Amino acid sequence: MAPKTSMQQVDEFGLINLISRILKKGQRNSKLVLGIGDDAAVFKTSKNMWNVVTVDALVEGIHFDLRYSNFKKLGRKALSSNLSDIAAMGAVPTWALLNLTIPAKITADNITELYRGISEIAKKYQTQVIGGNITRAKSELVICITLLGEVEPRYILKRSSAKVGDxxxxxxxxxxxxxxxxxxxxxxxxxxxxxxxxxxxxxxxxxxxxxxxxxxxxxxxxxxxxxxxxxxxxxxxxxxxxxxxxxxxxxxxxxxxxxxxxxxxxxxxxxxxxxxxxxxxxxxxxxxxxxxxxxxxxxxxxxxxxxxxxxxxxxxxxxxxxxxxxxxxxxxx
Amino acid sequence: MAPKTSMQQVDEFGLINLISRILKKGQRNSKLVLGIGDDAAVFKTSKNMWNVVTVDALVEGIHFDLRYSNFKKLGRKALSSNLSDIAAMGAVPTWALLNLTIPAKITADNITELYRGISEIAKKYQTQVIGGNITRAKSELVICITLLGEVEPRYILKRSSAKVGDxxxxxxxxxxxxxxxxxxxxxxxxxxxxxxxxxxxxxxxxxxxxxxxxxxxxxxxxxxxxxxxxxxxxxxxxxxxxxxxxxxxxxxxxxxxxxxxxxxxxxxxxxxxxxxxxxxxxxxxxxxxxxxxxxxxxxxxxxxxxxxxxxxxxxxxxxxxxxxxxxxxxxxx
Structure with missing residues (x-):
């Protein structure tokens, strides 16, 4: 057997490079403006407005600790971290989808509080939750949010266009x-x-x-x-x-x-x-x-x-x- | 303290109803065609073409068992299950985003194989992976995929319009x-x-x-x-x-x-x-x-x-x- 490469040997960015190479072999769609490698991906839907989309997850034990957070704040933070990615693109948030992976220890009341937090932030930033998915898990709560937004082509912000002297x-x-x-x-x-x-x-x-x-x-x-x-x-x-x-x-x-x-x-x-x-x-x-x-x-x-x-x-x-x-x-x- | 409602007492659909009520308190965006409650959500981006979006996750120990699957097939299945939701809307898939939650036991080679599987199916169905996120986890591998698609308004398929006699x-x-x-x-x-x-x-x-x-x-x-x-x-x-x-x-x-x-x-x-x-x-x-x-x-x-x-x-x-x-x-x- 070939020696295995452990995750510790390849950091996230190394892995993303590896993955990008695999994925680039596929065909390209001309409507794509920005793919992997920015805060969000950008694709064209009409002349005057482009769409952006990002996904991010909060994992129990890695990103949060239920001993000192509560479910409402957790919901707020989960959506806010995605809103921040949309902001970094110069875009306005529009639609959110949630994927929850829930272990048995989490109660329905916990989930209700989580959604209350998400709902508060969604309202504040004029974003609507339009879908999602709930699955059981054995150990960890994972809150995965997909957030869409829209941006006027002239406003789009990238990582790649900083100028010397800026x-x-x-x-x-x-x-x-x-x-x-x-x-x-x-x-x-x-x-x-x-x-x-x-x-x-x-x-x-x-x-x-x-x-x-x-x-x-x-x-x-x-x-x-x-x-x-x-x-x-x-x-x-x-x-x-x-x-x-x-x-x-x-x-x-x-x-x-x-x-x-x-x-x-x-x-x-x-x-x-x-x-x-x-x-x-x-x-x-x-x-x-x-x-x-x-x-x-x-x-x-x-x-x-x-x-x-x-x-x-x-x-x-x-x-x-x-x-x-x-x-x-x-x-x- | 109020008695807690356990997840076993509220099934997924009960929970979705509960959540829908919380989320419906937010404002509504007139571009929304279909929200929570179908295989995918639908929103308008232009007159001739609407966009659909769905999210789904495969959780280790719940949806798959690494003893009899391999990472390539797992990647194929993860994307295929989302493609199936897009098919159910009458739409054509366009863009995919992946969120991986990876425990330490998973090697970089495993992830590469997973992406090879995803990439094969993406190519076959003319879908492009345009973004994603990788996070560490303590126990379980979770593969969460967001899939976007587009559909001509006249073709859109819903759950709600079956007719008696069909x-x-x-x-x-x-x-x-x-x-x-x-x-x-x-x-x-x-x-x-x-x-x-x-x-x-x-x-x-x-x-x-x-x-x-x-x-x-x-x-x-x-x-x-x-x-x-x-x-x-x-x-x-x-x-x-x-x-x-x-x-x-x-x-x-x-x-x-x-x-x-x-x-x-x-x-x-x-x-x-x-x-x-x-x-x-x-x-x-x-x-x-x-x-x-x-x-x-x-x-x-x-x-x-x-x-x-x-x-x-x-x-x-x-x-x-x-x-x-x-x-x-x-x-x-």
Missing amino acids: IIAVTGDLGGSHAGLSILQNRKRSSVFSYITEKHLNPEPRNEWIRLLLKKGVKINSCIDISDGLSSDLSHICRASKAGAELELAHIPVHPETLRAAQLKKDNILDYVLHGGEEYELLMTLTPKNFKKAKRILGKNITAIGRMTASNMISGIRNNKKTKIEVKGFKHF | IIAVTGDLGGSHAGLSILQNRKRSSVFSYITEKHLNPEPRNEWIRLLLKKGVKINSCIDISDGLSSDLSHICRASKAGAELELAHIPVHPETLRAAQLKKDNILDYVLHGGEEYELLMTLTPKNFKKAKRILGKNITAIGRMTASNMISGIRNNKKTKIEVKGFKHF
Whole structure:
């Protein structure tokens, strides 16, 4: 027998490359605009409007822990993480489908609460749940959501079109979700850390902000949502755009609670902001002129944190010293 | 604390009703044609073409057993079961997205084989895999597929428009998948039961047949794919169409291997054909005139097995004796 390749030897991106090669052997449909490799796939349905579609799953024991989440928040977060992918494409969400894989320990009341959470967020973002599927499982609850959206062709945002010289900007603040998780895992003083624990359990997707920028005429060159961590998601933009990046580390926005949580655990705050996952903030690149316009519109909700460079790496600048930033982030295997 | 409702007390359809009520409180988008409650949801994207979307999952230990399936066939079956839902809507498949939840025991080679199987079927049915997601899991492999398709508005097939007096027709033969499973579980003589074991492990969706009927002008009043079992899926048509049904039990097409497998286990063959799941055959209702037309086109691949009635139940006729058929089938909880 040939030696087996274990999952630990091939990371998620290696596997995706492998899979892409298998799938590319198939024929191509001319209506496809963007396939595997962005936050969502894009296909044409009419001249004036394209459709986007993304799928994402929350797995018990990997993405959530029922000891410190509740089903309503879990439902909210499951849909919000998908909404964030649609936001990263510049699109407006339209339809959602849910696939639940439910072990026996989960009660019908739990599921009802989960759907209440999903329903609340769906309503807020004018999205309708139009289908789904429920199956039994032996061990783990898996919440898999497919989310569709639509986007005017002129508004579509990709990872691959960042330009050297672009400002790198981020919405909200970073490191909060990871900091909130560490507070929840230690289960203490979580009441004085309500901003970051909510940031972890109940993140707000940035759909309204990105559509506001686009409609007010801000030209955004590239965009991704931060789900794996700043360094990892920025590296996707760099790779897709064949460019490098330079971050002004002191400019990265951090909430006071995030800082306090890191101090409490004697962790380096930079690990939280550079490599903490599940931020659901948007990372975008745009010309200095367009960044100024965006800043006038979103105010403190958007911050310039660096610029795209012609190098082939990501570096961080602090106290006039430049160091290479290692790309880390959420490891799926 | 309020008493908890366990999943065993609420079956899948009870739960779907509960969920539908929660979700219906949200606003409705006028582009929606069909939401929760058919094989796929339907929404408008342009005047001449509507889009359909469905999601389905195969869960290890529930839907498949790695002891007698292999990853390539598993990939084929996962996509085929979704193709069958798209066929039941009269639509043509277009785009697929995969969400894999992978425990550590699964190797990268296993996943590559799985994708090879998916890719083969995708190619055959002119469908392109355009996205997906891979996450780690602690215990079970879950293969969740979202499949999109498109359909001319005049061709769309629903569960809800069967008419009293319609012929009930079915493609292929019934009971084979369940019979194949019983052979595989007993792990003997499977080589002389290759038709039914393949029917279980590697079912062929009926997309080509249904599109052929529609294009040749056969008017089909209602359609569903048989995934839970004939009695269960026919009951969905009856409920949605507010009608009853009468089956000519001796007319239901059965493959000789299916019959032999039932005899071997001393099982009642009627249990296999009435309540066996995962058939992936199409169940449709149409006027006698349209059935004749369909028969001329599909020949032995389509069989009349009964008629829609004005009663509120499903009955079976054998030797001129009519008895009520209990609705059973695949129980998800």
